[in-house]
Amino acid sequence: MIRVVVAEDQSLVLAALSALIALDGDIEVVAQTRDGAAALDAVRRLSPDLLLSDIEMPGMTGLEVADIIQAERLKTRVVIVTTFGRAGYLKRAMAAGVRGYLLKDAPPEMLTQALRQVAAGGKAIAPELAASMWDAGDDPLTDR
Amino acid sequence: ASGAGMANAAIRERNRLLLVSQDAARQLAALAERERIGRDLHDLLGRTLTLVSIKAELAARLAGRDPVKAEQEMRDVAQAAREALVEVRAAVTGMVASLPRELDAARLACSAAGIEFQVEGRPDTLGQGAGAVLAMVMREAVTNVVRHSGAASCRILIATQPGRVQLSVTDDGNGGSMIEGSGLQGLRARVAAAGGTLLINSGSAGTEVVVTMPDTGAP
Amino acid sequence: ASGAGMANAAIRERNRLLLVSQDAARQLAALAERERIGRDLHDLLGRTLTLVSIKAELAARLAGRDPVKAEQEMRDVAQAAREALVEVRAAVTGMVASLPRELDAARLACSAAGIEFQVEGRPDTLGQGAGAVLAMVMREAVTNVVRHSGAASCRILIATQPGRVQLSVTDDGNGGSMIEGSGLQGLRARVAAAGGTLLINSGSAGTEVVVTMPDTGAP
Ligand SMILES: Nc1ncnc2c1ncn2[C@@H]1O[C@H](COP(=O)(O)OP(=O)(O)OP(=O)(O)O)[C@@H](O)[C@H]1O
Ligand SMILES: Nc1ncnc2c1ncn2[C@@H]1O[C@H](COP(=O)(O)OP(=O)(O)OP(=O)(O)O)[C@@H](O)[C@H]1O
Ligand SMILES: [Mg+2]
Ligand SMILES: [Mg+2]
Ligand SMILES: [Mg+2]
Numbered sequence: 369m370i371r372v373v374v375a376e377d378q379s380l381v382l383a384a385l386s387a388l389i390a391l392d393g394d395i396e397v398v399a400q401t402r403d404g405a406a407a408l409d410a411v412r413r414l415s416p417d418l419l420l421s422d423i424e425m426p427g428m429t430g431l432e433v434a435d436i437i438q439a440e441r442l443k444t445r446v447v448i449v450t451t452f453g454r455a456g457y458l459k460r461a462m463a464a465g466v467r468g469y470l471l472k473d474a475p476p477e478m479l480t481q482a483l484r485q486v487a488a489g490g491k492a493i494a495p496e497l498a499a500s501m502w503d504a505g506d507d508p509l510t511d512r
Numbered sequence: 513a514s515g516a517g518m519a520n521a522a523i524r525e526r527n528r529l530l531l532v533s534q535d536a537a538r539q540l541a542a543l544a545e546r547e548r549i550g551r552d553l554h555d556l557l558g559r560t561l562t563l564v565s566i567k568a569e570l571a572a573r574l575a576g577r578d579p580v581k582a583e584q585e586m587r588d589v590a591q592a593a594r595e596a597l598v599e600v601r602a603a604v605t606g607m608v609a610s611l612p613r614e615l616d617a618a619r620l621a622c623s624a625a626g627i628e629f630q631v632e633g634r635p636d637t638l639g640q641g642a643g644a645v646l647a648m649v650m651r652e653a654v655t656n657v658v659r660h661s662g663a664a665s666c667r668i669l670i671a672t673q674p675g676r677v678q679l680s681v682t683d684d685g686n687g688g689s690m691i692e693g694s695g696l697q698g699l700r701a702r703v704a705a706a707g708g709t710l711l712i713n714s715g716s717a718g719t720e721v722v723v724t725m726p727d728t729g730a731p
Numbered sequence: 732a733s734g735a736g737m738a739n740a741a742i743r744e745r746n747r748l749l750l751v752s753q754d755a756a757r758q759l760a761a762l763a764e765r766e767r768i769g770r771d772l773h774d775l776l777g778r779t780l781t782l783v784s785i786k787a788e789l790a791a792r793l794a795g796r797d798p799v800k801a802e803q804e805m806r807d808v809a810q811a812a813r814e815a816l817v818e819v820r821a822a823v824t825g826m827v828a829s830l831p832r833e834l835d836a837a838r839l840a841c842s843a844a845g846i847e848f849q850v851e852g853r854p855d856t857l858g859q860g861a862g863a864v865l866a867m868v869m870r871e872a873v874t875n876v877v878r879h880s881g882a883a884s885c886r887i888l889i890a891t892q893p894g895r896v897q898l899s900v901t902d903d904g905n906g907g908s909m910i911e912g913s914g915l916q917g918l919r920a921r922v923a924a925a926g927g928t929l930l931i932n933s934g935s936a937g938t939e940v941v942v943t944m945p946d947t948g949a950p
Contacts (some may be wrong), residue, residue, distance in 0.1 A: 576802065589787040
């Protein structure tokens with residue numbers, strides 16, 4: 369069983385997302401939290417396999433939580449879900465040791481597949497978001 | 513537009529500057545507006561559509577095993593969509609052109625160009641449909657007066673009759689070729705689409721643009 | 732800003748007209764932009780959200796008696812929401828302010844006001860995040876130079892260092908009280924929200940606005 373803490377500030381989305389990933393039976397949601405501080409607290413307390421987290425939340429963002437999890441060398445791996453791949457987020461996520469970076473509206477099979485993959489030690493980045501990383505200002509051939 | 517003591521060259525220079533600076537101001541304003549609206553909608557839509565997609569997936573999966581829960585999820589989705597529609601409608605209503613607002617802008621544009629501006633008739637009695645089309649017509653026609661006519665005055669006439677409304681924009685300038693660019697073409701297309709007719713007269717005594725539209729008066 | 736042969740009164744008159752006409756152009760442009768976006772959104776959202784609410788209602792009714800059909804309806808809803816999100820994402824990307832574009836607009840505004848405009852540094856190497864914030868900063872700072880400074884020249888400096896970027900807007904005008912109105916306050920708020928710092932110096936030799944921002948260079 370893969371144990372997951374879910375963090376998302378929109379409560380309807382939090383409930384639906386949690387129910388959705390638990391449907392197959394091999395993923396268990398051990399806590400649902402609505403802000404960054406509560407998510408971090410749950411991770412420290414419950415030591416889940418995964419934190420599935422939104423980015424923009426009151427107080428602390430999902431990326432800041434990931435920073436702390438990395439700094440404290442907790443065993444929980446972080447998967448970020450987001451609505452829009454905003455500028456700079458993906459790079460920040462990678463720097464914070466995030467293992468998964470997905471669209472919130474990804475088809476559920478893709479979402480659960482990504483969670484299993486990350487729990488097994490792999491990575492999962494949504495192609496739409498990965499491509500946006502190279503769109504502008506980051507051409508390795510251009511030397512500033 | 514005869515500034516006392518200004519040489520001819522100075523007047524021409526002033527007019528050139530006015531046009532250049534208007535372009536700049538226009539670009540800046542359009543960018544700012546797009547960005548503001550972009551941010552608002554981004555948030556509203558992102559939130560709603562994400563919620564809808566996740567809950568709908570959940571409901572689809574529940575349909576076979578827990579029809580009562582599935583039904584509740586679907587009702588939530590319908591509810592969220594309806595609420596978002598109300599919000600979008602409110603946002604869009606504030607965005608659609610209105611004739612009274614457009615008249616204010618036209619008055620400003622003419623006064624800045626030193627063109628006298630007169631309005632006859634009641635712009636505020638029109639239905640929103642006719643009002644929005646006429647607002648667009650007036651915007652383009654007055655922009656043309658400012659840019660091309662060399663007129664000293666511009667007159668707007670709004671005449672309502674049961675079931676229809678007529679707007680005319682008349683200037684006392686030099687007339688022009690009136691070979692239709694994107695401005696007049698776009699205007700013609702929108703008027704036709706709304707079931708109205710467009711008439712343009714131009715000669716050495718000035719130019720007149722007349723639009724007649726059906727108007728139910730409905731808001 | 733010394734037009735040869737123009738009397739002082741004429742120059743003042745010209746500046747007044749420039750400002751009035753910029754306001755008018757700005758209003759017109761904002762209206763036009765709002766309307767365009769309003770139409771787009773109305774179409775996109777009206778269509779999607781109406782479809783979603785109707786299909787979700789239908790699915791809710793079907794849940795008890797025909798779970799297979801209900802499931803299909805819900806999948807359609809999820810799909811429609813996802814497709815709309817793709818469109819919203821594309822629209823929003825088109826709306827983000829960019830520094831190179833904003834520099835062009837600022838150059839135009841200054842040239843129209845007779846203020847010399849210089850740029851040093853590369854605006855095109857910034858990440859989109861920092862670029863968008865700096866674009867807003869520059870827009871407000873240059874608008875202030877045009878409106879309040881009485882300057883003859885305005886200099887933009889963009890200095891990038893690994894991990895951060897600095898933008899300064901310097902004029903050689905008369906300085907001002909700099910009691911912050913909505914322009915400078917809004918700017919301060921946006922810079923702070925993006926993790927940057929804002930510094931303003933104003934005196935009889937002119938005004939300098941300096942912003943320093945973290946810049947990952949990411950898109
Ligand atoms: N009030 C007017 N007085 C004199 N000439 C006019 C007037 N209105 C239009 N014209 C002439 O008709 C032409 C076509 O107008 P139209 O609005 O289609 O294009 P435009 O104003 O040149 O460009 P845009 O597409 O930006 O509006 C103008 O270029 C001008 O020569
Ligand atoms: N470059 C400048 N030179 C001289 N004075 C300036 C300059 N920039 C700003 N100021 C002064 O600082 C004040 C505040 O600027 P701010 O941008 O906050 O407000 P504003 O330009 O008056 O109005 P708005 O809110 O529309 O921008 C101005 O009114 C002006 O007196
Ligand atoms: Mg959030
Ligand atoms: Mg035109
Ligand atoms: Mg200002």
